Amino acid sequence: MLTMKRLILTQRDHGRPIDPEQFDLAKRDPNYHFEIIDGSIYVSPIANLPHDRLKGWLHAKLWEYVREHPETIKYLSTGPRVFVPGRPKATQPEPDLAAYDEFPRDTTLSRLRWQDISPCVVVEIVSDEKPEKDLDRNVHLYLEVPSIKEYWIVDPRADPDRPSLIVYRRRGKVWQKPIEVEFGAIYESPRLLPGFRLKINPDE
DSSP states (O other): OOOOOEEEEOOGGGGGBHHHHHHOOEEEOEEEEEEEEEEEEEEEEOOHHHHHHHHHHHHHHHHHHHOOOTTOOOOESOOOOOOOOTOOOBBBBBOEEEEEEEEOOSOOGGGGOOOGGSEEEEEOOSSSSOHIIIIIIIHHHTTTTTOOEEEEEOOOOOOTOOOEEEEEEEEEEOOOOOEEETTOOOOETTTEEEEEEEEOOOOO
């Protein structure tokens, strides 16, 4: 019986059409990050160390909140996949972080699938190489996911030690005017995350 050769995805596959099954089975060049956007492969560089440090800082802040408010956020992921509904071709962006206010805790681990859950908050950290991915493309994609109430963009490009934050909040089918939070300022989201206070400083 013939077996299908397993694909090896590289930087050269950017823009190549692929179906989700092939994508899930493919091996990937560890120097790059791969997503499916409108049925094609989207390739971006893997996170550099400053990016990873900021991701760890924000994860720690959110995880502290999750432990204190399990009734509000039921799951927090550092490697999520978001399924965008209603598009003609598969679109599955993979944010840096995602928080879920609904999660099937009674489901056995073997039956859990990314396509069965959808986050209320997604977080991206902007890279110098492809800032348009987070500042433009994902602004539109995450708006198409009804469960996503807030989209956070951490921007370290001017100075990784002094990042800023941009927050998109949903109002029906549109985003409100984005909230810009400067380094050292406090971000709060009383309706979605009551009691959460985030000082935009990775050293605090």
